[in-house]
Amino acid sequence: MVVIFLTSVVVTLTSVWDSGQLYVYVIKMGGWKLEIGKMAMYVSFPVILFYFFNQPKYFEDWVVRMRRELYPPLDKMHKQEIEECIRRIHERKEKELFKDLEEEEEREMHKKL
Known part of the structure; x- marks a missing residue:
């Protein structure tokens, strides 16, 4: 089995010997839909984390708690x-x-x- 990487689309070439003949099968994994999904996750994951952890309520609670721990x-x-x-x-x-x-x-x- 030979695996070839072409611009983040994985193509697998599988060869089978059967009765003296060589059969080559090309199996494509993924495609443009998978790439769009991955890109959406790569972009949205940090944005969602930033939105969640940068809420003023959480930030203020964290700052007040840390200030009291460091400077009683x-x-x-x-x-x-x-x-x-x-x-x-x-x-x-x-x-x-x-x-x-x-x-x-x-x-x-x-x-x-």
């Missing part, structure tokens, strides 16, 4: 600690900037003298 809500005490830490960092930076500014003013004063 903080309690008030923890939030206050974070704000206090941020405040201290800002105060330290302001002190450093103020100190640098005073040093710069002193240098300017010494240059003028």
Whole structure:
């Protein structure tokens, strides 16, 4: 049996020896209807999946659930600690900037003298 592929249509050549004679049978599988059906499935399958999984309800539920899993809500005490830490960092930076500014003013004063 020999199988020949011609542009996605499968043709099978079957040869049979009978009483010293060779008989060749050509069996065509598929056809243009099968090709149209396959193409329709290839195109419609991703479109249907996109439509189903891109529904706002499912998307919003999934996003909210994943956000809560990855970033659980903080309690008030923890939030206050974070704000206090941020405040201290800002105060330290302001002190450093103020100190640098005073040093710069002193240098300017010494240059003028």
